[in-house]
Amino acid sequence: MKHFSWRRLAITAAAALSTYFLRWLLAPIGLQALTFLLPVLFAAYLFGSLLATLAYLFTMVVVHAVLWVENPQILFTRSYFTGMFNLALFSTLIILYTRRHEAVLSRLDESLAREKEARQEAETANRLKDQFLATLSHELRTPINVILGYLQILLEERSRNPRRALEIVHRNAQEQARLIEDVLDVSRITTGTVQLAPEELRPGAMLRDAVESLQPALVAKGLRLELGSLEEDAVILADPQRLRQVFWNLLSNAVKFTPAGGTVSAQVARVGGQLEIRIQDTGRGISKAFLPHVFDMFRQGDPSTTRDVSGIGLGLNLVKQFVELQGGTVTVHSDGEGTGASFTCRFPLCQAASEARAV
Numbered sequence: 001m002k003h004f005s006w007r008r009l010a011i012t013a014a015a016a017l018s019t020y021f022l023r024w025l026l027a028p029i030g031l032q033a034l035t036f037l038l039p040v041l042f043a044a045y046l047f048g049s050l051l052a053t054l055a056y057l058f059t060m061v062v063v064h065a066v067l068w069v070e071n072p073q074i075l076f077t078r079s080y081f082t083g084m085f086n087l088a089l090f091s092t093l094i095i096l097y098t099r100r101h102e103a104v105l106s107r108l109d110e111s112l113a114r115e116k117e118a119r120q121e122a123e124t125a126n127r128l129k130d131q132f133l134a135t136l137s138h139e140l141r142t143p144i145n146v147i148l149g150y151l152q153i154l155l156e157e158r159s160r161n162p163r164r165a166l167e168i169v170h171r172n173a174q175e176q177a178r179l180i181e182d183v184l185d186v187s188r189i190t191t192g193t194v195q196l197a198p199e200e201l202r203p204g205a206m207l208r209d210a211v212e213s214l215q216p217a218l219v220a221k222g223l224r225l226e227l228g229s230l231e232e233d234a235v236i237l238a239d240p241q242r243l244r245q246v247f248w249n250l251l252s253n254a255v256k257f258t259p260a261g262g263t264v265s266a267q268v269a270r271v272g273g274q275l276e277i278r279i280q281d282t283g284r285g286i287s288k289a290f291l292p293h294v295f296d297m298f299r300q301g302d303p304s305t306t307r308d309v310s311g312i313g314l315g316l317n318l319v320k321q322f323v324e325l326q327g328g329t330v331t332v333h334s335d336g337e338g339t340g341a342s343f344t345c346r347f348p349l350c351q352a353a354s355e356a357r358a359v
Contacts, residue, residue: 016058204230228267
């Protein structure tokens with residue numbers, strides 16, 4: 001349906017009123033009655049079915065005015081009803097055809113809009129993939145360059161502290177292995193081949209272990225750790241390897257984006273029949289524009305290869321995927337840039353999960 005406006009309504013009314021004078025032009029050739037269809041055709045062609053209907057109603061007013069003034073004796077006679085029926089019939093056909101045409105155009109517009117949206121989504125996905133490949137190549141090249149450099153030093157026996165060199169090689173090799181494993185995990189999830197081995201476990205103890213493994217990074221950056229209640233007796237059903245991966249990604253993300261002197265906190269709490277695991281930091285936070293895309297694959301707040309933190313944009317997506325695959329949910333909260341971020345994972349407690357399966 002075309003856009004309605006008072007201006008178009010006024011033009012339609014004027015077209016209907018003009019039939020009072022235009023009917024004399026067609027009278028000599030016996031087509032005077034056709035004059036009263038012209039406003040309907042005019043409005044249908046220019047303005048759509050709604051104003052075509054109003055044009056018919058306005059024209060009926062003019063027709064009755066003409067009959068009342070010039071031929072009142074015809075009113076409510078056989079000729080009157082025949083003429084009114086013919087005018088209504090042809091006007092209805094014009095209006096119905098216009099409505100059908102509008103419906104076809106509307107479906108076409110919707111189809112074009114969907115096609116445009118799909119094309120834009122495809123272009124965005126391709127752009128994100130290109131950014132991801134550029135980032136991935138950069139992130140993989142960095143540790144391998146370090147590894148090759150220190151290995152060359154060791155082979156040439158130029159290192160004053162071989163153990164320190166080996167530690168650097170080992171750390172960078174682990175970083176590269178983790179990057180490759182993240183890419184493989186995304187591939188497994190996408191193809192539906194990821195395998196989970198859920199078992200009853202205590203996430204509080206696992207979270208403590210994950211925090212302890214990151215203690216050197218916390219000390220190196222001068223970050224303060226606040227470890228709240230861990231509810232270490234609480235049990236959930238989850239894959240221990242994947243849950244460790246979730247904790248590692250969230251904690252390392254908090255450390256990565258929190259400047260020196262900041263705080264990283266972790267806690268576990270029972271909320272109803274769920275276990276809530278929260279990891280919070282006082283880092284650079286997340287902008288309102290980027291917040292809805294935090295868990296999107298390949299998305300990063302700063303996709304450039306010159307940014308001051310490393311990463312390929314898969315960690316948080318893997319967190320979401322692994323949490324949801326194990327029956328949980330994950331949410332993020334941030335008041336904006338410079339305000340820190342809080343990630344909350346919720347899993348059904350083992351007893352609640354068992355009751356749900358029994359039902």
